[in-house]
Ligand SMILES: Nc1ncnc2c1ncn2[C@@H]1O[C@H](COP(=O)(O)OP(=O)(O)OP(=O)(O)O)[C@@H](O)[C@H]1O
């Protein structure tokens with residue numbers, strides 16, 4: 154990389170997101186979609202972003218390469234090997250999008266060109282993006298399809314997207330992402346539209362590719378099963394903030410934010426045969442936004458909220474190495490609430 158002293162990168166994560174803020178200008182006023190997000194991603198690491206619909210997962214992940222619509226105002230820093238993508242020139246940004254950060258979205262069938270064979274779409278990408286000649290690109294396309302577990306390569310090279318299942322199309326999309334040899338793959342709900350058994354296969358594939366190519370991944374999901382199955386670390390988002398972040402095992406076994414605990418209790422457990430009643434998080438995300446910054450955004454919906462939560466915004470604070478939560482309570486109260494299955498309710502201010 155030009156212009157960066159490698160010594161200065163020593164000990165720093167490949168990707169560092171600093172105080173990221175995204176506001177959309179809309180006819181009904183500004184919408185603050187992301188409110189000061191911070192996280193890091195190391196080479197070969199898988200970070201999951203989890204949270205309810207509207208919590209800012211997609212907007213945060215699109216900000217990494219400035220893929221937002223024109224009405225978005227973005228502040229903060231997105232440092233890739235020390236260089237701020239938010240301030241990069243158009244040509245540097247194109248380079249990042251072409252070769253360094255690739256996306257895999259939810260709907261693979263509509264992301265592919267329906268009128269062109271899968272193989273020729275991959276070949277074209279390799280020719281344009283990697284500057285390969287036809288033969289080389291064709292061989293590389295076959296190799297990429299085999300990396301993503303697509304058998305009988307030539308038959309699939311000649312297939313049109315509609316001839317393939319959703320799972321197969323998602324494998325093709327992952328092959329297209331790999332074609333650019335990216336350092337980071339962002340998978341936004343990449344398995345949500347697929348059957349459970351196919352989901353598991355795609356997640357296994359992503360993990361295998363990470364091991365093979367040391368590709369870092371940001372996996373955006375609603376699903377704690379996906380988090381537990383694939384992520385090294387998890388960041389829980391609420392109202393455009395990360396309210397808890399840490400190693401997956403630590404956060405899932407010992408959540409320190411009531412929202413994380415509530416999300417876990419509200420998630421169906423596919424391994425649990427008995428149909429136990431799920432916890433419902435009261436209220437909506439929208440009502441939380443009204444006083445963002447002057448109090449905890451989750452307080453109107455939090456069963457454990459106390460006076461301080463209504464008057465002081467809780468910063469994301471380190472609890473123990475690498476595990477941080479934005480809550481005025483200590484973890485023991487949250488653990489007791491989780492143990493009670495969400496039974497305890499705490500008095501709210503009048
Ligand atoms: N182009 C836009 N204009 C205005 N507001 C937007 C725009 N795109 C997103 N938003 C708002 O930004 C917030 C965050 O949206 P985002 O798509 O990141 O949520 P998400 O966590 O990915 O949700 P989901 O799980 O439903 O995909 C939401 O309140 C959304 O309405």
Ligand SMILES: [Mg+2]
Pocket residue numbers: 210211212341
């Ligand atoms: Mg989204």
